[in-house]
Amino acid sequence: MTVSKNDLRLPADALILYCLYCCGQGTSISIADMISRNERDVSQRISKLSELGLVTGVDSPTEPVTLSTPDGVDAAEKFVAYLFPDQRHKIEQMMAYSVTWN
Known part of the structure; x- marks a missing residue:
């Protein structure tokens, strides 16, 4: 499924996707x-x-959420441009490690 800018509420959805992308x-x-x-x-x-x-x-607020690969990863990479650099930097700073998506 191809997701467009109109499908998302930006920048909030991009922040969520980028957070999951990073951690x-x-x-x-x-x-x-x-x-x-x-x-x-x-x-x-x-x-x-x-x-x-x-x-x-997303069964409950305490259950872990992950990106659905590859659509979630593609969307995170595509919509990160809608985030200000300081928003990206804050998320990146909070990560103890980085995740590599193949």
């Missing part, structure tokens, strides 16, 4: 904290991203 997985609670957004809003957006086939594992 590999996270709960909606940890993602909300990392991107400084309301947890309920992040949870709702993650549900929408799941419907679009970009993320998996």
Whole structure:
């Protein structure tokens, strides 16, 4: 499935995707904290991203969420341009390690 800019709520969805892209997985609670957004809003957006086939594992706010490869990875790479450099830098700084997507 090809996802367009119109399918997403930017920059919030791009922040969620980029967060998952950088750290590999996270709960909606940890993602909300990392991107400084309301947890309920992040949870709702993650549900929408799941419907679009970009993320998996959204059964509860405490369950880990991951990108659905390759669509989620492609979207994260495509829409990262919609983030300001300081938003990307904040996420990258919080990562203890980096994930490589093949």
